[in-house]
Amino acid sequence: MTDTAPRPTLEAVAARAGVSRATVSRVVNGGDGVREPLVARVRRAVEELGYVPNQAARSLVTKRHDAVAVVIAEPETRVFADPFFALQLRGISKELTAHDNQLVLLLTEGRDDHARVGRYLAGGHVDGALVFSLHLDDPLPGLIHHAGVPTVFGGRPGWSDGRGGAVYVDSDNRGGAREAVRHLAALGRTRIAHITGPLDQTSAADRLDGFRDVMGDIDPGLVVESDFTPAGGERAMRELLDRHSDVDAVFAANDLTAAGALRVLREQGRRVPEDVAVIGFDDMVAVAEQTDPPLTTVRQDIEGMGRLMARLLLRRLGNKGVEAGGAGTPSSVVLPTTLVRRASA
Secondary structure (H helix, E strand, C coil), rough: CCCCCCCCCHHHHHHHHCCCHHHHHHHHHHCCCCCHHHHHHHHHHHHCCCCCCCHHHHHHHCCCCCCCEEECCCCHHHHCCHHHHHHHHHHHHHHHHCCCCCEEEECCCCHHHHHHHHHHCCCCCCCCCEEEEECCCCCCCHHHHHHHEEEEEECCCCCCCCCCCCEEEEEEEEHHHHHHHHHHHHCCCCEEEEEEEECCCCCHHHHHHHHHHHHHHHHHHHHEEECCCCCHHHHHHHHHHHCCEEEEEEEECHHHHHHHHHHHHHHCCCCCCCCCCCEEEECHHHHCCCCCHHHHHHHHCCHHHHHHHHHHCCCCCCCCCCCCCCCCCCCCCCCCEEECCCCCC
């Protein structure tokens, strides 16, 4: 066995800095009332000794854990297969790391998982929660509300049970969908179809509403519900072609769905965009630039949404150094979208 060096203590830091233990504790735990020259001496001593605060002891003093739960209401097979979640998690992680907070990832696949997440949040292990990819019948919002954990949601919440005041970050899903469909119409396309996402999620419902804003009353057979996956896009595209072989344009609810639709069109000998124009939603470059042909799509800043979610939560928790205000309840934010034109439409 290898002997390990004794861990530096607060007393050792205090002795090195020439200050009291209480002064070191206030500096290390982010307290006020210490003159800047002393703060500099303590920080220098901490660095020289390699002192690492005991998180459990620090939490007793600060009543904070410097940890945030990120709850994704999807099974792990979906989360790790969809680059959307990787981009959003990257944005969240960057913002939390910049403010010395830890990310605790929690995934849900069934009712047992919901109960487990609810117990974890109620147990006081984290300071707040970031929650996204909710479905309309999801019990998580109620469990989180019961736990009393400050929360920011990714996406407009869709519940209607009287709970108000939810803070969320979303994109202009409806406006982005309108822009996509108007672009297809401007190309002279007259049989425009829509492959939706799961309509128990507000993002998919809003994109369908944007499609209908432009198209008005159309043949309901030109709308097929899918699930935001490539396989779902393939199934929906085959169903569309079986129903309406004269479809000349498709607005898909996300890039993965569009990628699946493009594969089916290619298999069936339909040229894109000559025979059928295709537009997606997200602008996930790893997907949109690799499809054949490269995908015209509606861009939303997925990583930026993650960073903003984390920033709003940290502001709500009163973290020092967080931009745009101090503690308190921030307002929800809806970010703009833009149409990115490539070869598919």
